[in-house]
Every structure is written in structure tokens, then in C-alpha cells.
Amino acid sequence: MQDSLHLLRTRRFLPIFTTQFLGAFNDNLFRTSMVLLVIYGIYRDAEQEAAFSAIAGGLFILPFFLLSALSGQLADAMDKAKIVRIVKSAEIAIMLFGAGGLLLHNIPLLLVALTAMGVHSTFFGPIKYAILPQHLNKDEVLGGTGLVEAGTYIAILGGTILGGILVVQRPDGTFHAEFAAVGVLLVALIGRIAGGFVPQALAADDAEIPGYPHRGMDWHIVRASVTLVSATLHVRRLFLAILSISFFWAMGAVLAAQFPPLVKNVFYANQSVATLFLAVFSVGVAIGSVAINRMLKGQVSARFAPSSALMMGVFVLLLYVLAKDWSASPELVGTREFLRHPLGWAVVLDLLGIAIAGGMFVVPLYAFLTTTVPKSETARTVAANNIVNSGAMVVATLMLTGLVLVGVSVAETLFLVALGSIVAAWLGWKLHLACD
Template sequence: MTVSTHILARRRFLPLFVTQLFNAFNDNLYKTAMVLFVVYSVYNDESAEGLFSAVASALFILPFFLLSALAGQLADMRDKAAIIRTVKACEIGLMLIGALGLYLAWRGIMIDTVAIPLMLLALFLTGVQSTFLGPIKYAILPQHLRKEEVLAGTGLVEAGTYVAILAGTILAGWIPVEWAAAGIIGTSIVGYLVSRQVPTAPPMGEVKKLDWHIIRASIALVRNTMHDRQIFYAILAISFFWTIGAVLFIQFPPLAKNTLMASKEVASLFLVIFSVGVAIGSVSVNALLKGQVSARYSPASVIAMGVFVVAFYVICRYWQSYDISEIMDVGEFLAWPLASAILLSLLGIAIAGGMFVVPLYAFLTTRSAPDQAARTIAANNIVNSGAMVAGSLVAMAMSAIGIDVAEQLLLSAAMCLFSAWLGQRLYRAELDAGPLTA
């Protein structure tokens, strides 16, 4: 029995793992169902659709900027399992709000004045929920798992999250919106019931007074966390990874449509392969490291990711030499000789990315002080969110000045080089600090 299958059979890990699966699945089922319904069934204007998507993205990420510091303090100074149960109970209420908005929009009742504001309110609250659960899902692992199990647990959480995101995203595109409204309520109830089985995880250090000044607390949190060289480089490397991921996800749909002349189903296939690849990389890196938390393979992994990005770019450029005049469906796309090369290069990007980022998350929870692990994850979330927004703005700016979307892939490849440098700096800091003691 492997370490991964061993801990999956234990109550100290399985309820947390399943709770996270339901949470990621439900978030993405709701977000995707909402955006697809509004874009395809409510608005008929490209600028209005773009504005709605931008507002929705901003509302979801805003809580990570505002509340991550408070979330980290709570997770380190209160019982983590109790916080999980409280947040999951609140999820039932916020999904009722979202479901009401979806139902009103489906029925065509007060769409602009009530339905859309309700859906956006629920989306914002979903971001708040994710903000408070984010630090816990990694910081709780060292309390419930043995040292040699932490990397395997981190990989399973990361892989399971991607699979759940994938399932929620695909299902939202296939079922009617009224089914989605019922589904998010049912999933939130089941998720709460599972969360009640998570074993207690009391604070591991001195319980201090919470700082409710969110701006001061956020600045102090990042400043106090980044003084450790290992944590500093791990957070920067993770942030650059998510910046690359954000840019790639922005590029996939227009690249599929305008460069590859493929349908939206093909763009969805790209996202599916990317999510599955990250899941594969997340689990496989544990086999290479044999349970040891180390950044040893991170530089090579992100270099490989950059190589696959360049290969993806070259294939896309060669694809443009084909005389394709109409948008192709999935079957027509897969019939072209280079289709398999495109999908394999994309899979390589994702697997290498998963192998790069998972040990870095394990670094944050094992190299930080036990009583500060959640705050370290919260600081990471603040920096990650800022980096993802910056990457998105850069991609938008390049599109605005007329840079071809295929050429923008080279930006992602260049960022992989910088991420490799950060990974190497982290590994040197790891060697200087010596092995982690129990």
C-alpha cells in the first residue's frame, strides 16, 4: 500500500480531502453555470459580456486581497476543524442566494435589478468562503499527518482539487441552469455533513488577539512571513506559477478559436487536459521525492514546462499554414495530424507545472513554524492573487496593442525561466538550512 492510498483510508485525512473536493466542485459548478448562462442567454452584446466577466472575476478575487490576513490569523489561533464546519454551514446559505439568482434569471424575472445582483453577491461570498478555507486545507495537514505523509497529502489535495474543478466546470456546461441551481444547494449540504467528520485541529501556539484592521494586518502578514529565505522564495515561485497559469488560461479560448479554428468544445478540451495534467504531476512528484519535502526537482520541472510551452507555440504557428476556413468541432479537430502533438504538448505543460508547484506548497506548511502555518498560506494567497491579476493585466495589454495571442505564449515561456531561477534559489536556501527536523 502506498503512502497516498494509506492516508486516504484514514479519518485524519479522508473527511478533509472529501470536504475540499465538494468545495472546489461546488464553487466551479456555480461560477461556470452563472457565467455561461448570463453570457449565452442574458446578454447579446460583446462589451456587456466582457464587462460582466470582468466584474465577476474581480468580485471573486477581491476577498483574497482583503481577508486573507484575517483568515490566516483565525486558522492559526482557532480550531481549524471548527472553522471548516462553520464556513461549510455558511456555504448552504450563500448557495441558496446564488440558486435564487439563477432561478430568477432562468425564469426571466427582474434579471438586471435582482437576479444578476444576487448571483454576483453569491459569487463574492464564494470568494470569501474560499479565502477562509484556503489557509486551512494545507496548514491542517502537518497536524493530522506524519512528516513522511505531508507531501503525499499535499499532492492528493492539489490533485483532487483540480479534478473537482474539472468536474464542476464540465458539468456546468452540460446541464440546464435550473439543475445547476438545485445541484449547488445539494452539494453544499453534503459538503457540510462530511466536514463534521474532520478531526479537531486546535491552535498549536499562543492564542493572540486578532487584528481586525485588514489593510494593516495584510501588510504586516506579508512582511513578517517573507523574512525567511525559504518561505520568501517559495511564495515568489508559487506566485509566478499561478501568473503563468492565469496567462495560459486567458490565452486558450481565443487561441482555439482564432489560431486553431476550433470550437468552444475544443477550448474546453484544452482546459480538461490542463487540469488532468496538473493532477498527474501533483501525485507523481511524490514518487520522485519519496515523501521528502524538497524543491530539488522544481527548477527542472518548470524548465520542462517552458520547453513544452515553446513546443506548443511552434505547433500552433505551423498549424496556421493549414487552409482552414470554418470552425471545427472536436471530431474534426482531432482528425488533423498535428492535433495529437498539440494535446501532448499541453499535457506536458500541465504535468511539469504540477510537479513544480506541489512541493512548494508542502514547503510552506513544513518550513514555517507550526503555529504560523495558516498565516504563511494566507500571505501566499495575498501575493498569489496580486500576481494573477498582474499577469491577466499584462495579457490584456498585449492583446490591446495588437500582439497575436500565439506570440503571447512566449511570455509564458519566459516567465518559466524566471520561475526556474526562483526554484533554484529556493533549493539553495533549503540546502543552507539543512534537513527539516521533526
């Protein structure tokens, strides 16, 4: 049985794992600190808060649409370790703006830093997956991908929780984020140090697969994006893999968007329970990411994708049933009171099941993207996937907004996600038949 944890003791994996972990951690530390400071410490108007959330979300995801094609081309054309160091150095500069915004309560500075972090994530995203086939053996790629995915979710959890802690309310009722400003700068510095230890990963030779077409740099971002996506999706196995991953993230976007209103308006619980939900979900994805590697024994395969998707759908359906029958409460309850509810632990365990199944579904698909194409094309493939994923999440969020506006309840949207898992399972089955 392939034990992927041994990779954490090797220089060919530990530096890139640590670098991506700190990047995800800092991203969520900054975003959480920013949102809490703006919502609770600056704005006092619901419409302004809603507008800020919409603008912030759009600014962060925009670079993925515009620059993913460029980032994928650069990552395949240059030493990936060099790009890591450039990107992590840029993160320090970005966090200087972010820290300034947190200290001065300056919203334009905060939004500039957030947009720049979106650019940072766009250029680092293809690297963290595409570098693995160059540094790891073929039977280690799945395990390494699982560890990266697990580490990312743990980092998201840690950054979110710390961001909430470091934005403090003083006795006079004002909110301050000095500690958060210091934190984002410190994590960026440590991340740059870790990035300095990533071993060289030179551009791979296009000739490694005879007849595979060479692609040069195209600096026209719109044309490059269209060309990249169409060229990648033209390959049936990649089309099915990217479509499966995108459908997973579309469902994930709906679930993530519904967590706050689900906790507050369905389970009648406060922010501490929302944090509990996030913690359970993050831990569950991490467990599923590691578990699937053991089940597949290091082999990159989609054979468990259909059953994982269906299992996720069953757990989401159960959450719908639990939410539909939840009794109303006159006031919002905390974590202790929530867990004392007769169905409280059932909800927690159900969330854990959703997350574990989700991790088991998506991790082999990411490993598949990076192992079934030439090493000279891995970053482009991941970049194409990022473009399609981003589009799927936007479409899913817009559909969710439309459904809520026409009167569909939070609980009913869970039922729709459960139905969506059937489509995800079908896509996973088609990929399994096409490749395994």
C-alpha cells in the first residue's frame, strides 16, 4: 500500500507542499481579516456590505479568467521553481498593500491587494500540480496530489480561523486588525523562504511524446485562453476530467455559498457553528484526499469517482432531510447548544461524509490531469482546467442567486445539489470507461 506521507520527508516534495500550504493559509488569513474588518468595523449598511462582497468576489476571480492561459504557458516554458520564487516575492509586496489597508481601514488598498492575490493564485495554481510529475515518481503523483489537496483545505481552515481571531473588537466598540497586518506579512516572508528550497524544475522536452504538437507563447490573453481551452477540451479524456472537476466545484460553490445562511436561518445557530461547519468540511476533504490514495494504492484511476460522487449525493440528500425537519429556535444558539440538539451530531457527521466523499472524487482527477499529458503540457492543462472551473463556479453562483430570488429555500438548494451528484457520477463513469 502506497504511503504518501514519506514524501513529507523529501526535498523534492516538502518545499513545494509547504509553499502552497502557506500561500493558501495567507490568502484566507487576509481575506477573512479584510471581510470582518469591512463588514463589522467600517460599513454599517447592509447594501454597502452586499456590494462590497460582490465586488471583492469578482475582483478575486477575474484574474483566473484573464490570466490562466498566460500562467500555464509560462509555467510550461520556464523553470517552475524560478516562477515559484518570483510569485512568492511578489506576495510580500502584495501583503504590504494588504497590511496597509488593514491598518488604515482603507478599502481601495484592501481591494488592490485582494485583486493582486487573485493574480498571485492564478500564476501559482498551475505550478503546484504541474511540478509534481517532474519531482515525483509516477506511483507517487496521486499520493502527492492528495497531500497537496489535503494541505490546502487545512490551510484554508487555519487561515480562516486565525483571520477571525486577529481582527479584535476593543472596549469602545471599534474593530482593529494590527495583528492581522503583521500576520499576513510574516506568513508571506516564511512562504518566500520555503519557496527558495523548491528544487529546479526545467521546462520539459516537447519531444518526449513523438508527434505531440509544440506550442509557443501567445501573449494575447483572450485568444490564448480560447485556444488553450479548446485545444485541451478537444482531447476526450481531458474533456471528461475537466468537466467532472468543474461540476464538482460548481456543487462546492453552491454549498460554500449556502453555509452561512444555512447555519443562521435553517439551523438557527451563530458564527461559531459556521466555523465548526467549515472545520469539519476542511478536515473531511483532507481525510478523503489521503484515503483515496490508499484505496488506489498509488494508481491514477477514476474507478472510484462514480461511487464517490453518489456517496456525496446521498450525504447531501441526508443534510437536506435534516435541514428540512430542523425545529425553529427563538434565538441563535452556540456550538455547545447546537451539538446538544438531538440531530446536532448527525448534521456534523453528515457534513464530514460529504467532505470525505468530495475529496475522494476530485483528487484522482487532478492527478489524472498531470499524468496523462506530456510534462511539457501539464501547467497548460491545469490552467485550462482553472478557466473552466472558474466559469462553472460563477454560473453555479448566478443560478443559486436566481433560485433564491424566485423563492427557492436554502434546504431546497441542497436537494438540487444532491441531484447534481448523479451527473457528476455519470461523468466520472464516462471518464473511467475512457481511460481505465
